[in-house]
Amino acid sequence: MSDAPRKAGKPIWPKIPAAFVRAVLAGHSSLGLAFAALIYLVCFSGSVAVFAREFQRWETPRAAPMRNVSPEAVQTAAYAAIAKVHEVEHVYINLPRRDLPRLVLTVDGEGPNRTFFADADGRLIDTPDPVWTNFMMKLHADLHLPRTIGDFLVGMVGVALLSSLISGVLAHPRIFKDAFHLRWGGSKRLQEADLHNRLGVWAMPFHVLVSTTGALLGLTTIIVGALALAVFQGDMDKAYALFLPPHPKDDPRPAITQPLIVKAMEESIKRAPGGRLAYVGLEHPLERGAGITVLVNHPKLMADSDSFAFDGQARLLEAEHLSKANLGEKILGSVSVLHFGWFGGGAVKIAYGLLGLALCAVTSSGVAIWLARRRDKGRPAPRWERLWIAAVWSQPLAFAGSGLVVLLPMVPASPAVAIGSWLGLTIVVGLMTAWISADALSRGLRLGSGALMLAVAALWIARHAAAAVDPMGWIMTAAIAALGAALILTVGLKKTKAAAA
């Protein structure tokens, strides 16, 4: 970059009054500080959750990947899974897709949902549940709180993030002028402000997209409730029925035959030529009022599924073709796809992971700016500085720690173990702020996180190397090890720089 003074051009952004910018900045600051920790947690878990399907394969590497599966194999696997669970209400069957080339069956019956994997012939494979992936996804979706409260809280975090983006743009009068400036290593405040603004502005489409879709997903219950009250006199079932396939007539008597899955799948693909069978859902499969839903994907479209509803005897109840869907149905079908980055293969997933981490950095630097401003004004807040460092760097440590505990052969992997180890590590790091300085805490937590990630990779190799047949297991292990090494290197690099200075 040249240091020569440049001729100032005519500004292309309208002149914003300084008093307005200062007022918006005050709102931006107070909102950001109030929600910083929650926003950071949701963004960090979201960045990891982008790779949920890859982590699921990493946790179950003994299940061989497959490109296709026959309807007969799906039916065999479904019947076998149903036989293993009492009082089955629903069965959700995900057919092999590019990023999850598995036949995965989730059975909702007595007790918690159970996940099964099957081979290409429909035989169930003896492989453990992807406990850590489920823990991480649920942390992102509802923070492991009671569902309604957790969903609402995460939805509100999305709204707070969206609001911060609005006020952030309004409080940024030099948005274009500074678009490519990143000054590193000068004053702490300037460095953090440059990082905050560049990451915030250039990734703005992503930030707006994930915060809006995230808020919508989290607030669905309350929004649908209010809208149903207005449009359908409070009947929420009527509102949901507009978007979901019809239920077969309720008949709880025991079924004479099991649901005819093969026939329903064959009928669906006949009605959606060029598509790819993606999903089969069973409702009350052991009752005479059983229902079958089949989704057929069209990969080039954003909202990508044609939907077919059948009764248990595979008689067609309704066919919903995407080409005939209205705007509302198309938007609704795109929300999750857009939120999790499931629309563009591996490149978009990696981009989503990086941009998600950028959002974590925006959140982290926002609080760092406030702390640096206080320090510059002679009112440092060392306790808050330590707490914020702990909040930021405790999460890589706690995520890696919970992954390690779940992998340990002597510990029975369960959701409680994953949650307990994550929560325990987070609390311990919080307590460490009482006697460890912010700098030492930052270095120690990065070193600890890196070491734990390397340990996770080593333990995975020790446990699965001999029997792993899914290459994604190795790819994810290599990525975890590389990230761990990179975290450790950041500590080493900083030390070298400090010594040179």
Place this chain on the structure above:
Amino acid sequence: MWIIAGWAAVAATSIVGAVVLGPVRGVFIAWTLISVSALALVARNVQIRASRQRGERSLAPEPSDRTSRAWRGWLRALLAGPIGLAAAMGVAVCFAVWAPLEDQTRIVLGGVTVPILWGGAMAWTLADDRILRATAVLVGTAVVTFAAAVLKGF
């Protein structure tokens, strides 16, 4: 000149994405990758400076100092929280009841407006020093929009 070239590159990438990868999907893929590429360019242009203990003089604007009375703080929190949500929900319900669109479209578009309007209300009420004005507008919006929805029939 550079600004025009930059915007032209963004437009060209979006159009190519739409043509090659699908009209909606392609644009979203293009914008995702544009963000990452632009950040890579910013990182390439990073200016390394000597470390300083004391802060340099910053041109960045400072947040305004506000009157810090407890009732204003509580009212501001109420406006940004439940009252803002009620106003946003009122607009969404009014839209869902009155918009001459298909059922699914008016419900989904109404739903999408809730987080956007609530976020906007939050940004505004936390910034506006005239807090009573914000109160009047948000409460008024909630009352008028819900009343309009009731008129059509609950």
